[in-house]
Amino acid sequence: MSTTSVQLPGWINYGVIPLINLMLALFFSGLVVWAIGENPFEALQLLVAGALGRGEGIGFTLFYTTSFIFTGLSVAVAIHAGLFNIGSEGQAYLGGLGAALVALSLDRYVPWYVTMPFAVIGAALFGAACAAIPAWLQAKRGSHIVITTIMFNFITSSLMNYVLVHLLIVPGKMAPETRTFLPGGQLPKLDWLIALFGGKLGAAPLNVSFLIALVMCFLVWVLIWRTKLGYEMRTLGISPSAAGYAGIPYAKIVMIAMLISGGLAGMMALNPVMGASGRLQIEFVGGAGFVGIAVSLMGRNHPAGIVLSALLFGILYQGGAELSFDMPSITRDMIVVIQGLVILFAGALEYMLRPAIVRLYQQVGGGK
Amino acid sequence: MGLGSASDPAIELVGIDKKFGAVHANKNINLTVAKGSIHGIIGENGAGKSTLMSILYGFYQADQGEIRISGRPATIRDSQAAIASGIGMVHQHFMLVENFTVLENVMLGAEGGQLLAKGTSSVRKELKRLEDDYGMEVDPDAVVEELPVGTQQRVEILKALYRGAEILILDEPTGVLTPPEADHLFKVLRVLRDQGKTIILITHKLREIMAITDTVSVMRRGEMVATRKTAETTVEELAELMVGRRVLLRVEKGDAAPGNVLLSVRNLTVKDSRGVVMVDDVSFDVRAGEIVGIAGVAGNGQSELLEAIAGIRKPSAGEVWIDGKPAAGIDPRRLRELGLAHIPEDRHHMGLVLKFEEYENAILGYHRDQRFGRGPMLDLDAIRKEAEEKIAKYDIRPPNSRLRTANFSGGNQQKIVVAREIERDPKLLLIGQPTRGVDIGAIEFIHKRIIDMRDAGKAVLLVSVELDEVRSLSDRILVMFAGKVVGEKSGDANEQALGLMMAGIAA
Numbered sequence A: 001m002s003t004t005s006v007q008l009p010g011w012i013n014y015g016v017i018p019l020i021n022l023m024l025a026l027f028f029s030g031l032v033v034w035a036i037g038e039n040p041f042e043a044l045q046l047l048v049a050g051a052l053g054r055g056e057g058i059g060f061t062l063f064y065t066t067s068f069i070f071t072g073l074s075v076a077v078a079i080h081a082g083l084f085n086i087g088s089e090g091q092a093y094l095g096g097l098g099a100a101l102v103a104l105s106l107d108r109y110v111p112w113y114v115t116m117p118f119a120v121i122g123a124a125l126f127g128a129a130c131a132a133i134p135a136w137l138q139a140k141r142g143s144h145i146v147i148t149t150i151m152f153n154f155i156t157s158s159l160m161n162y163v164l165v166h167l168l169i170v171p172g173k174m175a176p177e178t179r180t181f182l183p184g185g186q187l188p189k190l191d192w193l194i195a196l197f198g199g200k201l202g203a204a205p206l207n208v209s210f211l212i213a214l215v216m217c218f219l220v221w222v223l224i225w226r227t228k229l230g231y232e233m234r235t236l237g238i239s240p241s242a243a244g245y246a247g248i249p250y251a252k253i254v255m256i257a258m259l260i261s262g263g264l265a266g267m268m269a270l271n272p273v274m275g276a277s278g279r280l281q282i283e284f285v286g287g288a289g290f291v292g293i294a295v296s297l298m299g300r301n302h303p304a305g306i307v308l309s310a311l312l313f314g315i316l317y318q319g320g321a322e323l324s325f326d327m328p329s330i331t332r333d334m335i336v337v338i339q340g341l342v343i344l345f346a347g348a349l350e351y352m353l354r355p356a357i358v359r360l361y362q363q364v365g366g367g368k
Numbered sequence B: 001m002g003l004g005s006a007s008d009p010a011i012e013l014v015g016i017d018k019k020f021g022a023v024h025a026n027k028n029i030n031l032t033v034a035k036g037s038i039h040g041i042i043g044e045n046g047a048g049k050s051t052l053m054s055i056l057y058g059f060y061q062a063d064q065g066e067i068r069i070s071g072r073p074a075t076i077r078d079s080q081a082a083i084a085s086g087i088g089m090v091h092q093h094f095m096l097v098e099n100f101t102v103l104e105n106v107m108l109g110a111e112g113g114q115l116l117a118k119g120t121s122s123v124r125k126e127l128k129r130l131e132d133d134y135g136m137e138v139d140p141d142a143v144v145e146e147l148p149v150g151t152q153q154r155v156e157i158l159k160a161l162y163r164g165a166e167i168l169i170l171d172e173p174t175g176v177l178t179p180p181e182a183d184h185l186f187k188v189l190r191v192l193r194d195q196g197k198t199i200i201l202i203t204h205k206l207r208e209i210m211a212i213t214d215t216v217s218v219m220r221r222g223e224m225v226a227t228r229k230t231a232e233t234t235v236e237e238l239a240e241l242m243v244g245r246r247v248l249l250r251v252e253k254g255d256a257a258p259g260n261v262l263l264s265v266r267n268l269t270v271k272d273s274r275g276v277v278m279v280d281d282v283s284f285d286v287r288a289g290e291i292v293g294i295a296g297v298a299g300n301g302q303s304e305l306l307e308a309i310a311g312i313r314k315p316s317a318g319e320v321w322i323d324g325k326p327a328a329g330i331d332p333r334r335l336r337e338l339g340l341a342h343i344p345e346d347r348h349h350m351g352l353v354l355k356f357e358e359y360e361n362a363i364l365g366y367h368r369d370q371r372f373g374r375g376p377m378l379d380l381d382a383i384r385k386e387a388e389e390k391i392a393k394y395d396i397r398p399p400n401s402r403l404r405t406a407n408f409s410g411g412n413q414q415k416i417v418v419a420r421e422i423e424r425d426p427k428l429l430l431i432g433q434p435t436r437g438v439d440i441g442a443i444e445f446i447h448k449r450i451i452d453m454r455d456a457g458k459a460v461l462l463v464s465v466e467l468d469e470v471r472s473l474s475d476r477i478l479v480m481f482a483g484k485v486v487g488e489k490s491g492d493a494n495e496q497a498l499g500l501m502m503a504g505i506a507a
């Protein structure tokens, strides 16, 4: 009580504490690496070099970052309204269908920049649709959103299997995926962005959806802290009884928040589907929806924090892949363990260190 | 009796100093509390009373100063240390696990071993002994959330005593109690004192200070400005010491000039979530330019009545008309558009979002107004400007619209709500417990604002467990008992007659 009620300045809350948490995570990851007989410092160096060393590495890192920003924002919007959306994974998956349908129908006729806005809308609509039923069940029936969104991850997965295997597959081909979009249905790579810093993008799939993600960060910030709707969402998220007193309609806000959340998750599909592979593939989300939960928690549900933590997870993904390539004894599973440690320290154990830091802060004189 | 051996201090605070950023909450405080005495602490909202007690209880660390317990210097780093030093605290807001039983709450954190069964039987025995010793009856197997507030508070006290508290701190314990519950509490406190316990009591009610304390200390703006033997002081002196000026302890108002009916309630019936009828076929009118008070022992349907009119609870039958327009079962936002404002009974639960900054709470319920931003946007500059005007007008301290609401003192939080609702200039004002936790200076101010509202031709419906408050403000008083309006009296009704009606004896 004494320490949780203390207001810490932003630079401690959003700077020092996450940094210390990250250091701890790295320390324990180092122990793990050391335990299997590799040099932790060398491993760290390989990881960082793999993620940030060359233009191509950076391109991959930012590609992953893009997906995590979308799903992180998705989770954050729902959390501000007091809803724990575990369904970003499935919403992103269905969003892919929306984006692909737009790309497949327009790519022959128009250039990419005409297709893009429709694809954004298509992806968002399909993602929102996937969130709509759990939202409605929560709003009107009180079925817990956590349970229903988890269930919808499975439902979406089966549905997409069906759609890809039976409807969208290219006749005569083995892989359950659509045809490759023409350039009019693909989002261009951001070679120029990396070139700006003197690097080469190479084969990395960093594309225009990275910029869309940054725009969404700004829009989410405006929504939550600068609009009446955001105010109502935050009121409901913190105190449902105060929201009732203020005449904030529960069912309506739950629906809107979840639709926005689902829409943001859906937009994540733009990145892999239209930006990277240029076709809709099975299981293309690959866990990014779940990573979004950690990204949002670690980023304190704030768009700026989400960008940073998405970047961190991007580095871990890309650097981890390189690392397991260079150090065969560090397998993919090891990388997952390390990611798990980061999530543990940055998200779940955030309150472990806080009391001590508050005490220190008060003694060192900030509190005086 | 009661002063014990005054030479024998239970607690000495020496030079205690505490700042929260720019707010100097405690300035070089010295305080000595004699063993076996009841020591009152009074002071304006935000004077630093709760902060001082939180330091004593280990919630906060003082920046400077020393705490001595029974003459020995003590370092109290957290509440565990406080309990180990024999200090127990009953908080302004209870800290009970609502869906646990009384017994489980008392045991919590003191379970005594891995197997609950052994602990349970010994706690049960000990609880029984404490209850007998101090005359506090509580059913150990009752679930806390189903108990009345007064009993929940007894559980808090038992919890402290069970942990061996010799010194008991009570921060505004009577704010939520009905008068009979408060009387019972005082009886318990006297027994505790006579058995040698030391009690520190914070309250805004000078009547209680005079009735029960042995010594009283006065705080003002972070300083300890005076300590008096209760027997040697008067309410007037204390009031003046607190506020630094003479305070009007009576409400001054002229005659009401009632106009047309602004609120009309017809055959209203309200059930609670379990389907129990809380408001039973109630009908009455409130006219422009009058204050109608609802008196009644807490739990007789007043809260539900207010919430039903305010649109928070759906009535199961009956009609409500506001300024001639149907208003039953309408949502609070549209009711506000009809000209209703509502100061809710429970500010923490409804009236405020404690995690918000002050200015965000200053628009709660009115956030859709065009003044606070065009279309879907919020205009933060306009909102803060208005919030700061209200802070100045209502003397809310500290005057900082960017401070988190939870960090305002209880009374100042109440002023935030009052300012928001009264400054809307509504046609009809619903008020539940307008001055709960508010200091006497601010009570004077709030009462005056309410009467100004009336004189400006507004209709006011007031619910308060403070019979004095209802009597001094109301032009007419409706008495509620078991969900029904059992009678109506004029504002200057005799207290005894009202009391009998409230008890359901005379109609």
Ligand SMILES: Nc1ncnc2c1ncn2[C@@H]1O[C@H](COP(=O)(O)OP(=O)(O)OP(=O)(O)O)[C@@H](O)[C@H]1O
Residues within 6 Å of the ligand: A005, A006, A007, B020, B021, B023, B024, B025, B043, B044, B045, B046, B047, B048, B049, B050, B051, B052, B397, B398, B407, B408, B409, B410, B411, B412, B437, B439
């Ligand atoms: N955690 C905190 N952070 C910042 N300011 C605080 C904090 N806690 C208290 N304050 C400020 O310290 C001052 C003293 O507050 P305190 O709660 O002790 O007042 P109080 O005398 O108990 O008032 P009341 O009668 O209204 O309960 C107030 O101005 C309050 O806003």
Ligand SMILES: [Mg+2]
Residues within 6 Å of the ligand: B049, B050, B051, B092, B171, B409, B410
């Ligand atoms: Mg207080």
